[in-house]
Amino acid sequence: MMHFSLSDWLTLEVYRTFLVFVRVGAAFLLLPGFGEPFLPTQMRILAAFAVAVCVAPVVAGMPAALPNNLQMLLGVVAEAVTGTLLGTVSRTVISGVMLAGQVISQNVGLSNVFTAGLAIDETTSLGAMLYAGIVAILFAxxxxxxxxxxxxDSYNLIPPGHFxxxxxxxxxxxxxxxxxxxxGGQLALPFLLLGLIFNASLAAVNRAMPALPVFMIANPALVMLGLYLLAATVPGLLGHGLEGWSDLPSLLRAAGSVSGG
Structure with a gap:
């Protein structure tokens, strides 16, 4: 049975908590809701530290003794890689809503290539609005x-210090x-059909009356139709966008194989 002095125990506990903090902190850089650029960095650090303090005592497979400097460095890097992987998978799953918002904006005439994005992925205003709705519903x-x-649960799949x-x-x-x-394609499908039918109709009218400025007249109508369709479908858009979270644990389990050391 191993015995530690108080200083050794505190040093080992600090190292264990730091390992958890590195994984959680790296994940918080990308996780939806936690990794948004408008959140102060201090708040994200404090939130990651609070989660690490709560999780570290119950994590299995923690080092029983302080490793040497090289092993300690490799462990910290492995935890950072794991946290980044978890954050990337989570962010990618929910990004379908922003992709749908981008496609919808282009099809209803609400996009502007000269306008800077509003969200972490520099999406259009409509995509940022849908993403904000998803995050609000997610927390509510x-x-x-x-x-x-x-x-x-990721520690049951990828033990601490393992890549x-x-x-x-x-x-x-x-x-x-x-x-x-x-x-993203499923959510934007009604607007793709609207854009296809509307533009095909405009082409036919323009062919019949070449002197009529059809696009100048019809663009406001396209925006109005798009907004009405958006108002009718936005509850379904947000609900379907949240369904991806039910598959998140299975995706994380798929990433849960570890290397040999």
Whole structure:
């Protein structure tokens, strides 16, 4: 049985908590709601530290003794890589809503290539609005508990100080990307059909009356139709966008293979 002096125990406990803090802090840089650029850095650091203090005592597989300097450095880097992986998968899953907002804006005439984005991914105003709605519903429905629970459960998949297996991590990120593009395409489909039918009709009218400035007359109508369609479909857009969170644990489990050391 190993015995520690008080100073050794405190040093080991500090190192264990720091390992958890590195993983949680790296994830908080990218997690939806936690990793937004308008949040003060101090608040994110304090939130990550609070989560680390709560989670560290119950994490299994923590080092039983202080490693040497090289092993300590590798452990910290491994935790940073793991946290970044978890944040990337989570951010990619929810980015389908912003992708849909980008496509919708282009199809209803609300996009402007000269306008800077409003969200972390520099999306258009409409995409930022949908993303803000998703995040608000996520926190109002206590979905952030799923995020924190996934971070705590990640230690059952990737032990502290271990690098995630590269091929499994790549498959998880690719699966999240496919889910993002599929979700974005499904959410934007009604607006794609609206844009196709409307522009085909304008082409036919312009062919019949070449002297009529059809596009100048019809663009306000397209914006009005797009806004009415958006008002009718936005509850479904937000609800479908949140369904991706039900698949988040399975994607994280897919990334949960670890390397040999």
């Amino acid at each position: 429905s206590h979905g952030h508990y799923l995020i924190l629970r996934s971070l705590a 995630p297996e590269v091929s499994a991590s790549a498959r998880a990120v690719i699966a999240a990307g496919l889910r993002c593009f599929r979700s």
